[in-house]
Amino acid sequence: MNIRALWLSALVLSCLDAPAQARELELYLIDAPPLTFVEDPQGYGLVGDVAIAAIERAGYQAKLSVLPWARAQRFVSLGSDLLIIPLSRIPEREDQYTWIAPILTMDRAFFSLEHKVDSYDEAKQRFRKIGVGLGSAQEATLLSEGFPPNQIYSMKIGENPAHMLDLGRIDAWFNGVPESLYIWKNTGIQRRLRMGKAVTSSDLYVACSKKCDPELVRQLREAMEAIQADGTAQRLQDAYQLQLPKH
Structure with a gap:
């Protein structure tokens, strides 16, 4: 088992106090290695692993969904309580989403x-x-x-x-x-x-629909802050950084 898988497994074990039937949160993503992987046995990418770790730390379960990127953005923006990664926070998108937390500056x-x-x-x-x-x-x-x-x-x-x-x-x-x-x-x-x-450069966020439950937003933000503060986010990302070519 690789480093990313070990950390994700440890994270699941650390959330044993979460409800047995955790609520599913629909998470839209695109295959954009190494930021996000849709189908990879080693993990979900620099942004994907951290986003999923925060969702699990908050006591939820991520349900991954894939659509063409432009369509995914529209669907999430107009929906309710839908999550999306990796979304750049740029002026053209500012009023279309609820911005939960930055994961990476690109x-x-x-x-x-x-x-x-x-x-x-x-x-x-x-x-x-x-x-x-x-x-x-x-x-x-x-x-x-x-x-x-x-x-x-x-x-x-x-x-x-x-x-x-x-x-x-x-x-x-x-x-x-x-x-x-x-x-x-x-x-x-x-x-x-x-x-x-x-x-x-801009920050890559985990974002939610414009119509997003304030309590859900609070929980996810606190979970993201927690995994960043205890080093979990950095450890997950370090495993990918080792694979990136130098320039």
Whole structure:
């Protein structure tokens, strides 16, 4: 059994005072390694493991659900007492959710095979097509920074941005640093990936529907604070950090 599994098992045992039939909380997530894994025997990722640990510490049971990311966001926002990870807290989303607690701060940068680009202005001049995830914070950020829609290529689930870059279908990829490095490492592509300086960063949250039970919010926030204070969150994340490539 690996380190993450051991910690998750220990966390379950520490919650024996929780009700035998714990209430299920529906948690929406996307397969965005290493932030979140949907189907991986080793765990649920840097954000996923911590979110699930907090849910269990609060005395609930996580019921995992997967939808295309843009649809998942709409469904959770308009629903009631639904949770979602990993959601960047950006101005465009501020009034659409109940923000429970930050889990990780993530830098975002431009990735290319030809150029190291360190600013939005340079990216506007240098790149013809910039790949981003459909419905992602990256897509919203580029639009808010004045990038024309025809310069943004919004990729759907199943379109691997690393392969799109390797095949020349996009000139650059704007994304979170840990996710991009992890994806590139696991493609086996031998070409050098050039990463610019981080141009922005935001906190990745566990968030709830706009209509969310205040008592549930309080319990989850306190549970998150508890697992951060006692080192559980850091220990869960450290096991993943060891697997991330250096840049």
